[in-house]
Amino acid sequence: MTEPASEPWDAVVVGAGPAGLAASTLLAEHGTRVLLLDEQPEPGGQIYRGIERAAAGGTRARILGADYMHGASLVARFRASSVTYRAETSLWHATPELALFASHRGATDRLHASQLILATGAMERAVPVPGWTLPGVVTAGALQILIKGSTLAPDQPVVLAGSGPLFYLLATQCLAAGVPIAALLDTAEPRHMVSAAGALPRALAGAGPSYLRKGFALMAQLRRARIPTFRAVRDLEIVGDDRVKGVRFKSRGKEHQLAASLVALHEGVIPGQNATRLLGCNHVWDVHQFAFRPMLDAWGLTSNPAIHVAGDAGGIVGARAAEHQGRLAALDALIRLGRIDSATRDRHAAVERRALSAHLAVRPLLDRAYPPPADISTPAHDVIVCRCETVTAGEVRDLARQGLGPNQIKAALRCGMGPCQGRLCGTTVTQIVAEARGSAPEGGDYYSIRAPLKPVSIGEISTLG
Template sequence: MSQDWDAIVIGAGPAGMAAAATLAEDGARTLLLDEQAEPGGQIYRAIERNRGNARLSAILGPDYSRGAALVERLRASGAHLRFSSTVWRVEEGPAVWSRTDGQVVHERAEALVIATGAMERPVPVAGWTLPGVMTVGALQILLKTGGLVPSGKFVLAGTGPLFYLFARQCLDAGVEHLTLLDTAQARNIPDALPHLPRALTGHGWRYLAKGVGLLAALTIGRAQLFRGVSEIAIEGEERATAIRFRTRRAPHRLACELIGLHEGVIPQQQLPRSLGCSFDWDHTQSCFQPRRDAWGASTLPGIFIAGDAGGVVGAEASRHEGDAAALAILAELGRITPIERDSRLRSAQKARDAHLSARPFLDRLYRPRPDLVAPPDPVTVCRCEAVCAGSLRQAVARGALGPSQAKAFLRVGMGPCQGRLCGPSVTGLIARETGRSEAETGYYRVRDPIKPVTVGELARASQPNAARYGD
């Protein structure tokens, strides 16, 4: 089945919603696809359902509630919204293959906006695959979608803005037994300080003030706080029962029932990599980022990347990046003039930059520690195929110089997640073992299907008399 659009947007977070709304408001036939059942992405997840929940809204804070206005704008824009839809293939042209309720649809457009957001950086430590160990992002999803909060002895280990935000939300939600293991490195401070003056401009001072407030609340709150934490290892047989770690002063061991791990977020890479978009290594954020211009255009014609999928910028800046990509597409479609495009782009870029003034400071302050990609040999790196760090090191010793070669040696990255959870760690470990840069080491070659699709679904989609979606 096929259908044509002026533009297709993948992802209903801040960037995707803004892009789709701007496109549709100016008359472009726009399709928005998202895996979730409702708009909002990760940051504004379940915002429509939670608007009437005063207690949960108070816990999640005003930044979360701000997403309601963007969702309302999207709903009123005239964009065609298709939720619970999984994109499993994208092609140059561009074209998108998606799966909704067991039905496969092939759709073409003049332009494609990839706004799939960010993912949490993998944290391969001993015991991280045990039941009772989750990412902070997963825990926050439970809070937003079901109002669920951790109970019992709860430990948060990691660092970064989301780490501190969720810790504060836990305290506001009434979590009583919370321990924080802050892995931020003091040696990052000298690198970050030169960027502090810029961080105080634009909206940067607001972000810094919010961060100071979070840290103050955690310091005087009910949480126990350890700073300068390293050498984290989780104990347990059938589930996590304790966590070991070291501070500057001594080793520690804490009994616990639930552990949340978080070491920052990085762009989702799968879709643009499957297309063949060019990527660069960003030393500041310690991750790969797709190469883009001021509009968010990738290195392939008609393919735009907006928001955290192009480099972690946060919700507000992502919204303005979605607007910028939409303006470029509208001009190409002839819906607006180049003069109007440039005028509106200047406004979007100014607003975006105001929200990014603190980003260089924060990126350096919370830069991940080097040993995050160098776990001990017994630690599992690829969870799907149960490949440990030691096996990967042996593959490197036998001549594997990159993730795709390691895949041939070990099946690393060939499981259901297709390398999403191990890719960053595999690149980092191989680079460390070979003495080459991450850019030289590279990343997996990502292949279709990006997400599972059955042979039966493909067969039905290929039938000549198959009706279009929604007919």
């Protein structure tokens, strides 16, 4: 549905994952005119993808488990609300004054909002290792999309390489879906596990023990399945000419080579930052998560007083924490819209903050235990970092050593100018520049982001009035 530009929305929420669903539902329940935009055909985001087609006790429920099925109640409450929901819609431009341009089914609408909540989630961290651009290499998230979206599964053995909680979760989901797993290559370093022990007392508070039990249960399930597992993996290389033929790596000091035609990589997720960059929001380098995130207050408010960020787009927190952050952002937006007073906001927020704190208790332990390997943060000289423009780490490093920053390197090498607009290479280029400079990344050490955020055709733009 197209809304006249003269009738601004009270609030526009972007992203129909847990944070966006919770935020938009709460806003609507307080009588606001709220619009939810999402690129996918169904609500749920990546974590709850296909949830409305997942029957209790059905195939999806069996494969994906109780945490996935929690999304059903979240979506049901959303469906019962008065939220105007526009699926298959891409926000491709936005201004700090909250003029929004969204493409929907071949046409572009110009929208206006008094408040904007970005719940655009995270993206998988790029894993630039030798051979990662070969056909047959996918992200772990791509496999998960197949399983969640259509319960499809590869029929050829897959090598899973990476680390972190989502790595083990995906491996068990692959098992349940019947995906043959040739091997698990765990890149987590034992020394990080030791250093993470200092965060264990906090992780034993709140919901932390339940997360730890789930993690140990996943590992036990994989051990029972007798999947070949290599630990402390380093120097990973994907071998092949026109497509994947195998993997080479070191594990505990020994060199190994395995035949493989399908390799899935995963080294955690990072906030999607292009929208907040375009809107001029201030950002900070998160030294624990090795990624940029927007600077937010306790309500998710950015440096722009009309823009909130909730969920993994503001820093990696997980699905259940994202849900509570979405409601906190909505409560603050409601007071800015004059729908509630501060006492009401704070009373409702107290409940959300207790739940949020419980779900965040385990986060410091996970961040310390699973940092990204150094060889993907600052790859070897001949490894491609910008897939779109085929730019190597060496080319970036040579210019960084001359004192050039990400935007100057972008102009010189075209890295970050392809269809992904720097989403894949941006964080890696930032870290190469910081390495050359000898200091940690700063908030401005990233590409300048310009519209369109997502590919849009001239025909779609021409539909603007």
